[in-house]
Amino acid sequence: MSPEPARTNPPEPDALRLGMVAGETSGDLLASLLLQGLKARWPALTAGGIGGPKMVALGFDAWWPAEKLSLFGYVDVLMNYRELVGIRNALGDRLIAGRPDVFIGVDAPDFNFGLERRLKQAGIKTVHFVCPSIWAWRPERVETIKASADHVLCLFPFEPELLHAHGIPATYVGHPxxxxxxxxxxxxAARGALNLPETAQVVALLPGSRRSEIKLIAPRVLAAAAILHRQRAGLRFVLPVAPGMRALVEPLLERHAPGVPIDLLDGRSHDALAACDVTIVASGTATLEAALYKRPMVITYVVGWFNALRMKRLRLQPWAGLPNVLCREFVVPELIQEDATPDALARATIEWLDDEARRETVRVRFNELHHLLRRDTVRESADAIAQVVKA
Incomplete structure (x- = not known):
């Protein structure tokens, strides 16, 4: 998407020039699914910006890799502030010069909203995909959304009403x-693909894909796996590793879970969830993926002390994990911050493995949730984006 003069004519019926930013593994996945739908509607679509390998595989022109945005909390952002601001300014300059038909920011709100606001002020249509969790914390963000996005694509059914109350156009598109x-x-089939015995009990370990998550959460999850292995030697473990993170994970494996049969997978988190009996999973999109695979889980999360104090102060509801938020109750356990000890994680995992009736109850609940979220997301998203482009 090379710079060219602004144009006032609408795009050709089969063409759309798109700017896009997606950070982290989850954003790359969501953006790639959206791109597939947009390409079906606009076969000559071109897109560039910040993205990951799944987007690149669809022809996306990644000017910077998605890993640049794999940060969490103020400490991480402050340490990388100058680089992030430099990237956002350079990206904004390039998009304003190139004048895409529409810009889509996929999640990454701390990065995307500032960029979207600048583009909107420059007359470029902006869409934000994934409503920030204003229903969970930081409700003041609604004014930022209003100033930044011409339209918001919402993953959960209760979100558009919240945004409409503040005059923000929004559409519920379901979760892709x-x-x-x-x-x-x-x-x-998943166990066959991962060479796992059909009769073994399998625990999937998903400590997160951000560097800070690997640093703070992975040691506890791996130590919990070591405890589980000592208690039940027949357990098998799988741990999906995000692109570029294997070098961080392998030393932790040797330090916290030596001799434990943990298979490191390059990505393949969906295979891991399909194959497992239970998962220990970091709070985030992966918890929703686990719920859609109907798997019982132990949700965990750990942040630095400063972020923990801030999030506790601004928190609006008792749940952290998406399955519990959507069900409005603790259908699965959450072990957050000081509660996320290896012993507690291991104990909660054993409780799932030993209670078949409880596993069946949560399977039924997650099946209902799956039907609620199952919409033709890419088509409905493309319809909403088409209306924004025409406006």
Whole structure:
């Protein structure tokens, strides 16, 4: 998408020039699903900005890799502030010069909203995909959303009403993962693909894909796996590793879980979730993926002390994990901050493995949730984006 003069004519019927930013593994996945739908509607679509390998595989022109945005909390952002601001300014300059038909920011609100506001002020249409969790914390963000996005694509059914109350156009499009993940996951096929015995009990370890998550959460999760291995030697473990993070994970494996049968997977988190009996998972999109695979889980999260104090002060509801938020109750346990000890994580995992009736109850609950979120997300998103482009 090379710079060219602004144009006033609408795009050709099969063409759309798109600017896009997606950070982290989850954003790359969501953006790639959206790109597939947009390409079906506009076959000659071109797109550039910040993205990950799944987007690049669809022809996306990644001017910077998505890993640049794999940060969490003020400490991480402050340490990388100058670089992030430099990237955002350079990206904004390039997009304003190139004048895409529309810009789509996929999640990454701390980065995207500032960029979207600048583009909107320059007369470029902006869409934000994934409503920030203003219903969970930081409700003041609604004014930032209003100043930044011409339209918000919402993953959850209760979000558009919240935004409409503040005069923000929004559309519930369902969660694209609910369309991609089958209603009845094939556990046997997933185990075959991962060379796991059909009769073994399998625990999937998903400590997060950010560097800060690997640093703070992975040691506790791996130590919990070591405890579980000592208690039940027959357990098998799988740990999906995000692109570029294997070098961080392998030393932690040697330090906290030596001799434990943990298979490191390059990505393949969906195979891991389909194959497992239970997962220990960091709060975030992965918890929703686990719910869509109908898997019982132990949700955990750990941040630095400063972020923990701030989030506790601004928190609006008792739940952290998306499955509990959507069900409005603690259907799965959450072990956050000081509660996230290896012993507690291991104990909660054993409780799932030993209670078949409880596993069946949560499977039924997650099946209902899956149907609620299962919409034709890419088509409905494309319809909403088409209306923004025409406006």
């Amino acid at each position: 993962l609910a369309q991609v993940i089958p209603l009845e996951p094939d556990r046997a």
